[in-house]
Amino acid sequence: MTRPTLEFWYEFGSTYTYLSVMRIEALAEAAGVPLAWKPFLLMPVLDHLGVGNPFTTNTAKGAYMWADLMRRAEALDIPIERPSVYPPNSLVTARVARLGLDEGWGVAFTKEAFRRHWMNGVIIGTDENTQSSLIAAGQDPEPTLARALAEANKEALRAQTAQAIELGLFGAPSFVVDGEIFWGDDRLEEALQRAAGRR
Amino acid sequence: MTRPTLEFWYEFGSTYTYLSVMRIEALAEAAGVPLAWKPFLLMPVLDHLGVGNPFTTNTAKGAYMWADLMRRAEALDIPIERPSVYPPNSLVTARVARLGLDEGWGVAFTKEAFRRHWMNGVIIGTDENTQSSLIAAGQDPEPTLARALAEANKEALRAQTAQAIELGLFGAPSFVVDGEIFWGDDRLEEALQRAAGRR
Numbered sequence: 573m574t575r576p577t578l579e580f581w582y583e584f585g586s587t588y589t590y591l592s593v594m595r596i597e598a599l600a601e602a603a604g605v606p607l608a609w610k611p612f613l614l615m616p617v618l619d620h621l622g623v624g625n626p627f628t629t630n631t632a633k634g635a636y637m638w639a640d641l642m643r644r645a646e647a648l649d650i651p652i653e654r655p656s657v658y659p660p661n662s663l664v665t666a667r668v669a670r671l672g673l674d675e676g677w678g679v680a681f682t683k684e685a686f687r688r689h690w691m692n693g694v695i696i697g698t699d700e701n702t703q704s705s706l707i708a709a710g711q712d713p714e715p716t717l718a719r720a721l722a723e724a725n726k727e728a729l730r731a732q733t734a735q736a737i738e739l740g741l742f743g744a745p746s747f748v749v750d751g752e753i754f755w756g757d758d759r760l761e762e763a764l765q766r767a768a769g770r771r
Numbered sequence: 772m773t774r775p776t777l778e779f780w781y782e783f784g785s786t787y788t789y790l791s792v793m794r795i796e797a798l799a800e801a802a803g804v805p806l807a808w809k810p811f812l813l814m815p816v817l818d819h820l821g822v823g824n825p826f827t828t829n830t831a832k833g834a835y836m837w838a839d840l841m842r843r844a845e846a847l848d849i850p851i852e853r854p855s856v857y858p859p860n861s862l863v864t865a866r867v868a869r870l871g872l873d874e875g876w877g878v879a880f881t882k883e884a885f886r887r888h889w890m891n892g893v894i895i896g897t898d899e900n901t902q903s904s905l906i907a908a909g910q911d912p913e914p915t916l917a918r919a920l921a922e923a924n925k926e927a928l929r930a931q932t933a934q935a936i937e938l939g940l941f942g943a944p945s946f947v948v949d950g951e952i953f954w955g956d957d958r959l960e961e962a963l964q965r966a967a968g969r970r
Contacts, residue, residue: 621829621830621831621832622828622829623825623828623829626822626825629821629822630820630821630822631820632820632939632940632941633941633942635939636939636941639951639952640954640958643961647961740831740834740835741831742829742832742835743832752838753835753838754839755835755839758957759839762842762846
């Protein structure tokens, strides 16, 4: 019997995704569950659904999100500093990650980009974040960015975002196991249990 | 030192609120935390915030909500049948509950109304639900409804809804401890820990 893969659908502009980025590898490894990283762009998904970002269109929900995020980070013992920009422009970072996942350095790049944004105030989407995250992931920024911004790779990210819509995603992070959706960092454990066949 | 009260802000049309209604009394008692039931109307709150019901305006989120709700009910061992109507019209039920909380039977009425809606398919807001829930809570339906629909009681519910807006609420169920908001049935344990002074 094949053990199902835990698909981690993430958006670089998403706040709760940071918590999952910091947790998911160790948890998946401990559960013996294969893990697939799936960067996508949430805004085209929300546009397709005809809705906006709930944290910017609903001020009360936005305020609550920051309080809840900080409480969860503290409970999970994850260092966190509220970045100066929300939401960051995640387009280029997502394209780079999409390329990196084809080339074997996408997970390292993803973690470096999130860590810089949430620990060091180096905003995702800035040249400084992209370049230093690439270097930390062992890549030469200039040629890598050229490949990331080539049409074939742009199309690969568009296709992945279209797949997110097809799956029925509407937020990030989302975890998908055999087509079943678990939405939010606080559903990561439940998704892992499903993938591990324990529920 | 006074132990803070756990305020349970709920809306009769809210789906996840059913789970909290079934859980909160035993949990609060076990934690030794005073519990205050606060029915309010969510739609005026969302109107005030300029947003709609996310489960009806965002079809993907709505579909996910039902799947997640059923999974959570199963995990919590709470019997549940998806009602034929969503959202129900909760106005009269909320007015009755608001009155009942002044008169000592509001918690019993609330539980009866939710149980009928989620276990027996008797939709909240229908005469059948209101009347049979009142009888089960030991009240004579006709005179009680007359008091519930009197101007003073309507005003009491409006005031409570205004207080929800002031607190910064944007969804239900919400738990408030010393002004701090915990949103969603899946934050009930965290709110209880805060009220009990354990975190």
